[in-house]
Amino acid sequence: MSTVEDLTSLFSGIGLEEPKVKEILKNKKVSQSLESLIKDAPSDASWDKSSRALVHNLASSLKGVELPNQKLIVRGILNGDLKTSLQVEAAMKYIKKVGENATIEEMNKESGVGIEVTEAQVTNSVLKYLEDHKEKILAERYKLVPGIFAEIKNMAELKWADPRLFKPTIDREILKLLGPKDERDIVKKVTKKKDSKTNEKNSSSAAPKRTMFTEGFLGDLHKVGENPQAYPELMEGHLKATSGRVHTRFPPEPNGYLHIGHSKAIMVNFGYARHHNGVCYLRFDDTNPEAEAPEYFESIERVVGWLGFKPWKITYSSDYFHQLYDLAEILIKNGKAYVCHCTAEEIKRGRGIKEDGTPGGERRACVHRDSSVELTLSKFRDMKNGAFKPGEAILRMKQDLNSSSPQMWDLIAYRVLNAAHPRTGSEWKIYPTYDFTHCLVDSIENITHSLCTSEFYLSRESYEWLCDQVHVFRPAQREYGRLNITGTVLSKRKIARLVNESYVRGWDDPRLFTLEAIRRRGVPPGAILSFINTLGVTTSTTNIQVVRFESAIRKYLEDTTARLMFILDPIEVIVDNLPDSYEEMVTIPYRPGTPEFGDRTVPFTKVFYIERSDFSENSDDKEFFRLTPSQSVGLIKVPYTIAFKSMEKDKAGNILRIHVEYENEPVDGKPKKPKTYIQWVPVSTKYNSPLRVAETRIYNQLFNSENPNGDPADLNPDSEVIYNNAVIEHNLGHVIKNSPWVINSAKESEFYVEEQHGSKEVCRFQAMRVGYFTLDKDSKGDRIVLNRIVSLKDGSK
Ligand SMILES: *[C@@H]1O[C@H](CO)[C@@H](O)[C@H](O)[C@H]1NC(C)=O
Ligand SMILES: *[C@@H]1O[C@H](CO)[C@@H](O)[C@H](O)[C@H]1NC(C)=O
Ligand SMILES: *[C@@H]1O[C@H](CO)[C@@H](O)[C@H](O)[C@H]1NC(C)=O
Ligand SMILES: *[C@@H]1O[C@H](CO)[C@@H](O)[C@H](O)[C@H]1NC(C)=O
Ligand SMILES: *[C@@H]1O[C@H](CO)[C@@H](O)[C@H](O)[C@H]1NC(C)=O
Ligand SMILES: *[C@@H]1O[C@H](CO)[C@@H](O)[C@H](O)[C@H]1NC(C)=O
Numbered sequence: 001m002s003t004v005e006d007l008t009s010l011f012s013g014i015g016l017e018e019p020k021v022k023e024i025l026k027n028k029k030v031s032q033s034l035e036s037l038i039k040d041a042p043s044d045a046s047w048d049k050s051s052r053a054l055v056h057n058l059a060s061s062l063k064g065v066e067l068p069n070q071k072l073i074v075r076g077i078l079n080g081d082l083k084t085s086l087q088v089e090a091a092m093k094y095i096k097k098v099g100e101n102a103t104i105e106e107m108n109k110e111s112g113v114g115i116e117v118t119e120a121q122v123t124n125s126v127l128k129y130l131e132d133h134k135e136k137i138l139a140e141r142y143k144l145v146p147g148i149f150a151e152i153k154n155m156a157e158l159k160w161a162d163p164r165l166f167k168p169t170i171d172r173e174i175l176k177l178l179g180p181k182d183e184r185d186i187v188k189k190v191t192k193k194k195d196s197k198t199n200e201k202n203s204s205s206a207a208p209k210r211t212m213f214t215e216g217f218l219g220d221l222h223k224v225g226e227n228p229q230a231y232p233e234l235m236e237g238h239l240k241a242t243s244g245r246v247h248t249r250f251p252p253e254p255n256g257y258l259h260i261g262h263s264k265a266i267m268v269n270f271g272y273a274r275h276h277n278g279v280c281y282l283r284f285d286d287t288n289p290e291a292e293a294p295e296y297f298e299s300i301e302r303v304v305g306w307l308g309f310k311p312w313k314i315t316y317s318s319d320y321f322h323q324l325y326d327l328a329e330i331l332i333k334n335g336k337a338y339v340c341h342c343t344a345e346e347i348k349r350g351r352g353i354k355e356d357g358t359p360g361g362e363r364r365a366c367v368h369r370d371s372s373v374e375l376t377l378s379k380f381r382d383m384k385n386g387a388f389k390p391g392e393a394i395l396r397m398k399q400d401l402n403s404s405s406p407q408m409w410d411l412i413a414y415r416v417l418n419a420a421h422p423r424t425g426s427e428w429k430i431y432p433t434y435d436f437t438h439c440l441v442d443s444i445e446n447i448t449h450s451l452c453t454s455e456f457y458l459s460r461e462s463y464e465w466l467c468d469q470v471h472v473f474r475p476a477q478r479e480y481g482r483l484n485i486t487g488t489v490l491s492k493r494k495i496a497r498l499v500n501e502s503y504v505r506g507w508d509d510p511r512l513f514t515l516e517a518i519r520r521r522g523v524p525p526g527a528i529l530s531f532i533n534t535l536g537v538t539t540s541t542t543n544i545q546v547v548r549f550e551s552a553i554r555k556y557l558e559d560t561t562a563r564l565m566f567i568l569d570p571i572e573v574i575v576d577n578l579p580d581s582y583e584e585m586v587t588i589p590y591r592p593g594t595p596e597f598g599d600r601t602v603p604f605t606k607v608f609y610i611e612r613s614d615f616s617e618n619s620d621d622k623e624f625f626r627l628t629p630s631q632s633v634g635l636i637k638v639p640y641t642i643a644f645k646s647m648e649k650d651k652a653g654n655i656l657r658i659h660v661e662y663e664n665e666p667v668d669g670k671p672k673k674p675k676t677y678i679q680w681v682p683v684s685t686k687y688n689s690p691l692r693v694a695e696t697r698i699y700n701q702l703f704n705s706e707n708p709n710g711d712p713a714d715l716n717p718d719s720e721v722i723y724n725n726a727v728i729e730h731n732l733g734h735v736i737k738n739s740p741w742v743i744n745s746a747k748e749s750e751f752y753v754e755e756q757h758g759s760k761e762v763c764r765f766q767a768m769r770v771g772y773f774t775l776d777k778d779s780k781g782d783r784i785v786l787n788r789i790v791s792l793k794d795g796s797k
Pocket of ligand 1: 243
């Protein structure tokens with residue numbers, strides 16, 4: 001351990017000023033890295049301002065981690081090969097990747113050593129870029145500049161150019177092209193929100209964005225290699241095997257469908273690894289063969305992919321049954337396990353559970369605990385060979401009955417099961433428990449961060465105990481608070497009953513909160529990730545009402561979907577004063593305020609549909625602004641208003657159709673100004689309009705009560721309301737063809753998830769005034785079935 005004096009003299013020795021040295025010394029890890037980097041430098045090196053800064057930066061990003069071959073970087077900096085922080089970063093990335101196999105030649109190649117980009121070349125590239133994009137730049141002017149800057153910086157030919165060359169060149173050339181800024185370039189502060197968004201964008205290029213991965217529980221996690229070991233000598237092999245990269249795992253039991261709560265576990269494990277350029281396993285914890293079924297494996301894999309994550313490897317706890325068995329024998333040979341023949345009841349008693357089921361009684365070792373190693377070993381082999389029936393013998397760990405933690409009261413390691421395994425068939429008669437398997441497989445897979453939810457907090461002790469007893473690398477288990485969605489039912493058993501008794505359409509019924517259901521309903525995966533990110537990760541449980549989740553989805557869709565005119569409950573309208581062939585093309589933006597979505601056209605014709613609730617027979621209602629016998633109304637984007645003439649009703653008194661007049665005779669040269677504009681969907685064979693929607697499924701909450709317990713008597717009879725007559729403008733076809741329809745600004749988010757073209761659930765749109773919809777998987781050919789994802793407004797009390 002170097003003293004502060006040693007370090008001060010070492011750091012001053014390379015020419016760092018005293019205040020700088022003091023600042024560096026405040027951070028132990030950075031000091032430690034800087035120390036080792038300086039010691040890697042040739043003793044006769046001459047340090048200058050730039051090399052000091054580069055090495056200090058390097059130390060700051062290493063933060064205590066020592067890379068094999070890091071001296072190649074230090075030497076590259078000092079001999080002038082690595083000149084910029086960009087190059088040092090590339091060199092570091094390379095060294096991290098290949099570790100001990102690094103060569104100077106490769107490193108220099110990876111970091112662009114020797115590639116000189118002159119100012120003239122930069123200017124040339126900038127000019128070419130501006131020429132290629134001239135039209136757009138002239139149209140949109142200065143607000144494009146940050147984007148131009150980013151794109152030019154990313155040009156392959158400029159990769160190794162000095163970044164300081166870009167800005168003056170771009171500024172100069174833009175000024176030549178556009179002239180000085182004028183009133184067209186004033187950024188309108190439309191809303192405060194928008195303003196803060198632009199700022200965010202600017203700062204994102206400078207400093208890393210703050211996300212759930214950079215702060216809170218995940219931000220505070222240890223660096224790879226910093227977790228303590230009972231046997232520190234095991235760390236070296238671990239670091240070699242992982243190349244110092246984060247390794248996590250998502251380890252579901254394949255015995256059910258995942259639900260919304262699991263999306264957090266998926267995002268924490270896969271996302272943390274991705275954020276740190278690490279890897280994440282999808283590991284099926286298949287040690288309970290009786291509960292497993294192939295559809296669960298498939299569903300889990302599908303859902304992980306849907307949320308935008310790709311497992312580094314897909315593994316199964318059963319892949320390791322042989323290794324686990326060998327470790328169990330080692331545990332026995334170390335005198336730390338015994339075969340126990342107690343009944344479940346006797347085991348409970350021994351753990352201090354009293355006859356009445358309450359804990360706190362006296363704890364007693366069972367009579368088998370002191371069996372010899374030889375006897376235990378031979379009985380364990382008998383267990384393996386099928387000499388015992390289920391319940392007759394178990395292998396227990398010899399832990400510490402005096403511990404205050406129940407996780408140390410001689411947990412069960414292996415039990416006899418009479419069940420074939422989906423993957424290993426009838427090979428095994430004994431199966432390891434979760435407590436035995438989990439930590440050891442983490443160790444075998446060299447997991448650097450074993451992230452689980454806080455109900456496993458007490459397991460951390462047994463986790464470490466077992467790794468240490470069999471002398472294997474001890475991964476770090478760390479516990480975060482799970483996501484608890486309230487106001488619905490997530491329990492497997494309760495949902496199974498609803499499915500089995502046909503109260504819902506299946507495990508993926510859009511009213512449920514399994515991930516399959518949420519997907520079918522049309523919720524974008526990116527919306528889920530963004531939502532979880534905003535909640536952040538702490539060690540305590542996050543309780544969220546279903547309605548709050550839905551309002552986050554609504555917000556996300558509001559910003560990211562195109563709009564269409566859609567009439568849920570139509571009445572036909574005939575314009576008496578227009579000819580049958582009348583056709584007036586009306587242009588409507590797909591999303592006002594977002595030019596990127598573009599416009600669409602809708603033919604205004606003699607016959608069209610309006611929403612039944614947009615007409616009232618009562619002319620006296622002063623609060624009703626839409627069509628009445630005495631009040632004209634506007635149709636969205638149609639130039640003139642329509643005025644009521646007459647209506648037709650059926651025998652029961654229902655309105656069949658309304659006759660109106662198009663008020664296209666301006667009064668004083670001006671069209672009439674209506675109180676409001678309503679939606680309309682035209683009838684036009686030429687445009688194949690309207691599209692008729694066979695079923696529009698409007699979902700409401702599944703249960704009546706706020707905190708349902710899953711009782712079918714509590715089901716909301718209106719949880720699914722189906723409309724069979726809805727009509728929609730023909731541009732739905734365009735939306736479907738372009739789906740998933742994603743605008744560029746949405747792709748910029750760290751939490752954007754690319755979805756599959758051709759899936760039904762990605763065909764989302766906003767039906768003006770009614771809600772957000774997507775195609776249900778029951779749609780086939782011309783038969784359109786729509787799911788309402790969420791309503792436009794929060795309908796909860
Ligand atoms: C180094 O090279 C050897 C042989 O090619 C390879 O097995 C090993 O995985 C490499 N090490 C790293 C850290 O890439
Ligand atoms: C963000 O970018 C805009 C547009 O270029 C610029 O006007 C503004 O000053 C920048 N804001 C910050 C905080 O950098
Ligand atoms: C884990 O690391 C050890 C070295 O400690 C190595 O032998 C083993 O192959 C690694 N396991 C995996 C799955 O990479
Ligand atoms: C618990 O501790 C007591 C006294 O320290 C010891 O005599 C006893 O054997 C321990 N019991 C077990 C089951 O380890
Ligand atoms: C999770 O939510 C349920 C209500 O649905 C509540 O009863 C329970 O206490 C919550 N769990 C935690 C750990 O907060
Ligand atoms: C569904 O209910 C039937 C009859 O009650 C029962 O036999 C069956 O096991 C149940 N299935 C499931 C998956 O719960």
